[in-house]
Structures are given as C-alpha cells and as structure tokens.
Amino acid sequence: MLSKLVIRRSSSYFVPYAYYQKLSARDKATYRRSDAVERIALRNASQLVPIVQALQAALEQDNQRLLRQMSQQLLNEITGFLETPPVRIKVLARRPSDDAEELHGLYEPTEGSDQAVITVWMRTAAQRRLVAFKTFLRTVLHETCHHLDYEWLKLEESFHTEGFFKRESSLFKQLTRSRRMEQQSLELG
Numbered sequence: 764m765l766s767k768l769v770i771r772r773s774s775s776y777f778v779p780y781a782y783y784q785k786l787s788a789r790d791k792a793t794y795r796r797s798d799a800v801e802r803i804a805l806r807n808a809s810q811l812v813p814i815v816q817a818l819q820a821a822l823e824q825d826n827q828r829l830l831r832q833m834s835q836q837l838l839n840e841i842t843g844f845l846e847t848p849p850v851r852i853k854v855l856a857r858r859p860s861d862d863a864e865e866l867h868g869l870y871e872p873t874e875g876s877d878q879a880v881i882t883v884w885m886r887t888a889a890q891r892r893l894v895a896f897k898t899f900l901r902t903v904l905h906e907t908c909h910h911l912d913y914e915w916l917k918l919e920e921s922f923h924t925e926g927f928f929k930r931e932s933s934l935f936k937q938l939t940r941s942r943r944m945e946q947q948s949l950e951l952g
C-alpha cells in the first residue's frame with residue numbers, strides 16, 4: 764500500500780504529508796504540481812532591501828500605518844516582478860485567537876472583482892507583544908505564497924506542501940540574505 768504514496772522523481776522520492784491520501788485525484792495532481800516547485804527567483808531582491816529595512820524599522824517603532832505601507836510596497840514589488848495581479852495587505856493590531864490556536868496570517872483569494880487580501884497582525888494574542896520581525900516577514904511571505912500559488916503557478920488550490928514551504932523559505936532567504944550583504948557593505952564603508 765505504501766508504495767502507492769511514493770512516487771519517483773528524478774533524484775528524490777515524493778513523500779507527501781499525511782492529508783494527501785484523503786485528497787481527490789484532481790487535488791492530488793495539484794498537490795504534486797505544488798510540491799515540484801521549490802524556488803521563486805526574485806532577481807530584484809537586492810532592490811527590495813531598503814523596503815525590508817523600512818518594514819523592520821516600522822514594526823520595531825510600532826508604527827502600524829508605515830508598516831502597512833512598507834508591507835504593501837514589498838508585495839507590489841514581488842507581484843510586479845512576477846507579473847501577477849496585485850494583492851492588498853491589511854496590518855491589524857492584535858492577533859485573534861481561541862483556546863486552541865492563534866492566527867498569524869490570512870489569505871483571501873480574489874472573488875469576483877475584489878482584489879485578493881492578506882491580513883497579518885502586529886501583536887501576539889496572549890502577551891500583546893510586538894511580533895518579532897522575522898516572524899512577521901515570514902508570515903507575510905507565507906500568505907504571499909498562497910497568492911502566488913493561484914496567480915503565478917496557476918494552481919486550483921493552494922496546499923501546504925513541502926514545495927510550498929521551500930518557496931516560502933526561498934523568498935525569505937533572498938530578502939534577508941541581500942539585506943545582510945547590504946549591512947556588511949555599509950559596515951565596510
């Protein structure tokens with residue numbers, strides 16, 4: 764039985780998350796397409812450094828309006844570069860939660876003429892502390908990857924696959940790596 768779940772790829776084995784087994788044949792095909800793409804190359808990543816820096820400063824200064832502006836600008840650059848429809852971002856104050864879990868981010872796809880919307884929060888639910896910069900950026904990029912699944916990869920559904928998380932990490936690394944390089948070159952003078 765297990766062998767059915769192991770699909771050979773060129774150099775590695777496809778081992779899906781457990782929920783894969785419950786998907787329809789059509790969704791399984793979408794899952795596999797999602798899993799196969801591991802990277803989103805942002806060739807303009809180094810140009811996005813000042814935006815990512817301004818975003819971090821706005822979060823650390825607890826400036827909700829500026830944080831929303833910078834987050835929106837980052838998304839505009841990413842969707843512009845990848846030539847997908849834009850996505851609007853809402854930055855709200857405190858994360859909603861129930862006893863079981865705390866919501867970090869939310870993606871609502873395009874409906875009719877309405878633009879797709881990402882919602883993220885600045886503060887944790889329990890402690891009401893500001894969310895750490897890396898967590899905030901990761902959340903924004905995670906929700907962006909849902910948008911890109913529909914609009915860039917043209918998938919019917921956006922599943923959490925290994926490929927999905929690798930795409931999220933690839934965006935994160937590119938945006939923070941060039942930021943480190945920038946900081947180093949500033950330090951070097």
Ligand SMILES: [Zn+2]
Pocket residue numbers: 905909923
């Ligand atoms: Zn998600």
